[in-house]
Amino acid sequence: MLFYTVALLLLVGAQGNTHELDIQNLIDLSSAEDSADPEDAHLLVPDLIEKYGYTVEVHNIITSDGYNLTLHRIPHGIDQTYSEGRPIAYVQHGLLCSSADWVVPGPEKGLAYILADAGYDVWMGNARGNRYSRKHNTLDPDDDAKEFWDFSWHEIAVIDVPEMIDFVLNKTGQSKLFHIGHSQGTTTFYIMCSERPEYNDKIIAHFSLAPIAYMKHMTSPLLKLISVAEGGIEFLLGLIGMHEFMPTDGFLHNISKPWCDESVLQPVCTNTLFVLCGFNKNQMNNTLLPIILGHTPAGAATKQLLHYAQEIKSGFFRQYDHGLIGNQKKYGSIFPPNYKLKKVVAPVYLFYSRNDWLSAEVDVNRLYTELGNSQAKMLVADPKWNHLDYMWGIDAPHLVYNKVISLMEQLLL
Numbered sequence: 087m088l089f090y091t092v093a094l095l096l097l098v099g100a101q102g103n104t105h106e107l108d109i110q111n112l113i114d115l116s117s118a119e120d121s122a123d124p125e126d127a128h129l130l131v132p133d134l135i136e137k138y139g140y141t142v143e144v145h146n147i148i149t150s151d152g153y154n155l156t157l158h159r160i161p162h163g164i165d166q167t168y169s170e171g172r173p174i175a176y177v178q179h180g181l182l183c184s185s186a187d188w189v190v191p192g193p194e195k196g197l198a199y200i201l202a203d204a205g206y207d208v209w210m211g212n213a214r215g216n217r218y219s220r221k222h223n224t225l226d227p228d229d230d231a232k233e234f235w236d237f238s239w240h241e242i243a244v245i246d247v248p249e250m251i252d253f254v255l256n257k258t259g260q261s262k263l264f265h266i267g268h269s270q271g272t273t274t275f276y277i278m279c280s281e282r283p284e285y286n287d288k289i290i291a292h293f294s295l296a297p298i299a300y301m302k303h304m305t306s307p308l309l310k311l312i313s314v315a316e317g318g319i320e321f322l323l324g325l326i327g328m329h330e331f332m333p334t335d336g337f338l339h340n341i342s343k344p345w346c347d348e349s350v351l352q353p354v355c356t357n358t359l360f361v362l363c364g365f366n367k368n369q370m371n372n373t374l375l376p377i378i379l380g381h382t383p384a385g386a387a388t389k390q391l392l393h394y395a396q397e398i399k400s401g402f403f404r405q406y407d408h409g410l411i412g413n414q415k416k417y418g419s420i421f422p423p424n425y426k427l428k429k430v431v432a433p434v435y436l437f438y439s440r441n442d443w444l445s446a447e448v449d450v451n452r453l454y455t456e457l458g459n460s461q462a463k464m465l466v467a468d469p470k471w472n473h474l475d476y477m478w479g480i481d482a483p484h485l486v487y488n489k490v491i492s493l494m495e496q497l498l499l
């Protein structure tokens with residue numbers, strides 16, 4: 087067994103990583119001038135939003151299969167009031183993330199605040215399994231782990247997101263909204279619109295930050311390891327969590343070792359999200375790091391990771407692979423069915439970059455040509471921009487959010 091880990095780690099290491107991994111001399115948390123308030127690491131999203139003077143609402147929905155999901159809403163900007171017909175911006179987080187990621191940087195920096203101040207009614211979804219949606223009518227996430235965590239992003243896409251969207255539209259009396267997704271929040275958008283095409287009509291436009299559909303060319307060492315180990319699955323599950331995704335610190339540390347300096351970066355080196363996606367010190371506001379670490383990882387099912395791992399291996403964008411017999415039973419075919427990107431006919435704008443471990447340019451280009459209604463793809467004007475910078479990058483408002491908002495404004499004219 088030990089031999090197997092070492093062999094896997096060597097294999098992954100040998101495949102190398104050409105990205106900039108300049109994370110030495112990183113953090114002197116005490117030297118910052120504008121320090122974030124350490125309390126923010128522990129506040130829940132509604133308390134955080136309220137603390138900074140914004141109106142917040144919490145809504146729960148029970149999905150058709152019993153998950154209790156939480157939506158967070160900022161109905162208007164600071165010093166504004168809500169009026170009917172205010173355009174809706176629905177924001178869907180990525181893997182291991184939550185609504186927290188859009189408010190953690192604070193007013194004038196976090197996407198949720200910027201959207202609210204720009205005139206939008208902001209709704210943030212929380213997918214099943216994250217800390218705000220780790221709840222079910224009849225299943226307990228710990229005592230009934232096998233049943234509770236038996237989902238991938240397919241279920242998030244065909245159940246959670248459409249049911250949250252219906253709730254938002256019903257609550258506001260509107261018929262359409264803007265959808266902004268990050269990472270897995272883009273995957274779930276494409277799947278929703280292809281598997282339940284009637285939802286295309288409910289979307290004014292969708293903005294993909296770090297689009298994820300095809301995964302063949304991604305370079306994340308952790309995901310690569312999982313995809314390589316998919317054959318020895320039982321062994322791997324012991325390391326990353328059988329049902330709920332919870333890799334041990336020791337395992338994560340081993341994977342991040344090639345690029346992490348353990349003396350300075352211990353928390354980053356063992357944080358699942360950073361190990362998965364990498365770390366870009368140029369865009370990281372050091373005083374925010376402890377706050378970010380307080381809010382992520384926010385929880386996910388192991389199956390979500392395994393499903394992505396299958397995509398890396400197969401090169402397809404398709405439903406979960408249950409093996410020959412399982413597929414025959416579930417889909418009536420040997421292979422899982424592909425998602426039909428042509429059916430995504432809502433207008434889509436893609437934002438991507440060249441130092442993103444998960445969203446590789448080649449894969450984005452393929453997605454762009456296959457989607458039913460691609461409007462534009464925009465390369466972020468920073469060669470080192472990485473997957474997580476869309477949420478917390480110092481220049482995210484300037485390089486990404488303002489562009490999204492100006493496109494939205496044009497569409498409202």
Ligand SMILES: *[C@@H]1O[C@H](CO)[C@@H](O)[C@H](O)[C@H]1NC(C)=O
Binds near residue numbers: 373
């Ligand atoms: C870093 O974060 C702190 C706390 O939110 C904020 O006051 C400061 O302006 C941020 N710095 C940059 C460069 O964004």
Ligand SMILES: *[C@@H]1O[C@H](CO)[C@@H](O)[C@H](O)[C@H]1NC(C)=O
Binds near residue numbers: 146154155221223
């Ligand atoms: C869903 O969860 C929320 C928050 O914990 C709780 O207040 C609510 O009662 C739950 N809804 C149902 C129907 O169980």
Ligand SMILES: *[C@@H]1O[C@H](CO)[C@@H](O)[C@H](O)[C@H]1NC(C)=O
Binds near residue numbers: 255260
């Ligand atoms: C919202 O849903 C309720 C209950 O399902 C329904 O009665 C109502 O007409 C809906 N409102 C709108 C604006 O769609």
Ligand SMILES: *[C@@H]1O[C@H](CO)[C@@H](O)[C@H](O)[C@H]1NC(C)=O
Binds near residue numbers: 334336338
């Ligand atoms: C980490 O790697 C060391 C060898 O380099 C190995 O002994 C240990 O079992 C590994 N730990 C995990 C959790 O994979």
